[in-house]
Amino acid sequence: MFFPFALMAQGESLKVGGMEFSYAVRGDSVDISLSAPTLGWIGLGFNDQNSIVRSDLLLFHVVNGKTEAIDMHVVSAGNPKKDTALGGWHSIRIKGGQETGSKTIVHFSIALRNDDWYDYQHELSNDFWLILAYSTHDEFAHHSSMRKHVKYRFENN
Numbered sequence: 001m002f003f004p005f006a007l008m009a010q011g012e013s014l015k016v017g018g019m020e021f022s023y024a025v026r027g028d029s030v031d032i033s034l035s036a037p038t039l040g041w042i043g044l045g046f047n048d049q050n051s052i053v054r055s056d057l058l059l060f061h062v063v064n065g066k067t068e069a070i071d072m073h074v075v076s077a078g079n080p081k082k083d084t085a086l087g088g089w090h091s092i093r094i095k096g097g098q099e100t101g102s103k104t105i106v107h108f109s110i111a112l113r114n115d116d117w118y119d120y121q122h123e124l125s126n127d128f129w130l131i132l133a134y135s136t137h138d139e140f141a142h143h144s145s146m147r148k149h150v151k152y153r154f155e156n157n
Contacts, residue, residue, distance in 0.1 A: 017148040019132045025156050035105040036134035042104050045131035046120035056120035060106040061138040067097030073118035088118035127153050
């Protein structure tokens with residue numbers, strides 16, 4: 001079931017580089033809504049340093065009404081690998097997505113912590129680097145046309 005971005009009002013939100021990010025902590029997981037002014041892929045990453053390298057990178061696109069995601073770990077500059085190819089697992093739970101006009105919106109959840117070494121292990125109230133990005137193309141291999149890094153934290157809301 002898809003929950004429009006506006007329904008995330010009880011969580012925290014952020015606008016960066018034309019993107020909107022909103023979250024709500026739900027027990028041991030976090031529900032996230034993400035939107036960007038593109039009909040290509042949109043994504044976010046988590047890292048303990050201000051770098052794309054060694055980040056937990058989650059990319060999404062909506063093609064023919066179907067929302068798809070890949071869960072990756074950036075091994076080195078320009079070298080993201082699917083978690084599953086590295087021995088981890090795909091840990092994104094898609095709740096919905098849509099393209100409207102010139103905007104892509106996705107809603108999903110992830111665990112705050114899990115046993116996948118390639119996923120970022122979140123601690124509430126601890127800072128991390130949030131990476132927000134989007135592309136004008138649906139192909140996940142295509143580079144971003146916008147990428148911003150901001151220091152952020154998840155709070156129990």
